[in-house]
Amino acid sequence: MLISSVHFLFIVFMVMLSLVMVLVMVVLIYNFVEYKQSARTTTWSGIINQKISDAIVYDKDEMPVNPQFNILALRKPFRNLFLQRLVDSEKKFSGAAKNKIRDLFKEYSLRDVAMDKLSQKKLHLIAQGIGELAVMDQKEAVPKISLFLSHPSYQVYLEAQYAMVRLKGFEGLYFLDILSAKISEWQQLRLLLSISSLPPDADFAIGKWLESTNDSVVIFTLKLIKKFQLLSFYSKIKELLSTSSVEIRIKAIQTLMSLENPETVAYLSTIYNEQPDDVRVEILRVIKWSKDHCCTDLLKKELFEGNTSGIKVNAAQALYELGYSGYLSELSGQEELSEELIQIVKYALQEKVC
Structure with a gap:
């Protein structure tokens, strides 16, 4: 019985030892493969970087001949890394250097590599391929890229949106007509930076987007109006100050101020009482920024009667910026005022509240 138990334990020990040895071998093989791939990537990167440098520095007929590069350029992994x-x-780079890089892209038919990624199942490869085609200004790929605007993957359709605008400019924004998903702040910035000019008939599309049920589309459109100083939309923007979205109202106020109409501050003061508190704070901020004295009475009223501390603070700060530091100093010495109001006034005067 004892011998059988010892024999069984020995077998268990040998099995466990074998498993450990197999695991060690797997780890060693994996690390070796990883090392080989890393070393290969490093070597290839050096060859590719040299090729790019030569292309930028030399004219086409003066380019050093590199047979090794041309052989490697036939291999798919190398072509992916090259791209x-x-x-x-x-x-x-910009200018001539950028053009030479794009010439390499064409010379080695790397468009095929990028296009091939669009048919892959891995989402990050699809997004990567779309981005590569956009960066390399492959306008002929627009019909294919447009198919991904309705892709269920957030990563993919974001890249498709950016690619459409980068390749087609303002005309690439047509997806805003039916977009239901929210456009992130980062995506809005990318799209705005990709638009350098507007076509003559842009007003029709912009007017339609201002009426979108997608708040982020409206906000993006307001930023577009601000960027290109589209003064003709001044009245239409004013209409947004009665929309249900507080965020849109705030962005509309900021856009109105950017259009630098001398009547804006006075107009905002007339609709002030109709606005929710967050919008009132924004109006007070633009009054402070504009330094327009037409709203002094409103500021004094809000300093005493504002719905929130934030409103009172902004009213006090606006009065200070408008040159009413003497008025605020007098208030800070009136003991009959509430402690909160005195602290707000002192804060506006940039005094230390004890």
Whole structure:
């Protein structure tokens, strides 16, 4: 019985030892493969970087011949890495250097590599391919990229939106007509930076987007109006100050101020009482920024009667910016005022509240 138990334990020990040895071998093989791939990538990156440098420095007929590069350029992994390095380099250069990088893209038919990614199942590869085509200004890929505007993957359709605008400019924004998803702040910035000019008939589309049921589309459109100083939309923006979205109202106020109409501050003071508290705070901020004295009575009233401390603070700060520091100093010495109001006034006067 004892011998059987010892024999069983020995077998268990040998099995466990074998498993450990197998695991060690797997880890070693994995690390070796990773090392080989890393070493290969490092070597290839050096060759690719040299090729890009030569292309930028030399004219086409003076380019040093590199047979090794041409052989490697036939291999799919190398072509993928080459494309990635070209995209990274394109973002760093401008002018003639950028054009030479794009010439390499065409010379080695790397468009095929990027297009192939659009048919992959892995979402990050699809998004990567779309981005590469956009960076390399492949306008002929627009019909294919447009199919991804309704893709269920957030990552993919964001890249498709950006690519459409980068490749087609303002005309690429047509997806806003039916967009239901929210456009993030970062995406809005990317889209805005990709639009350098507006077509003559842009007003029709912009007017339609201002009426969108998607708040983020309206907000993006307001930023577009601000960027290109579209004064013709002044009246239409004023209409947004009665919309249900507080965020849109605030953005509308900021856009109105950017259009620099001398009547804006006075107009905002007339609708002040109709606005929710957050919008009132924004109006007080623009009054402070504008330094328009037409609203002095409103500021004094809100300092005493404002619904929130935030409103009172902004009213006090606006009065200070308008040159009413003497008035505020007098208030700070009136003991009959509430402690909160005295602290707010002192804060506006930039005094230390004890």
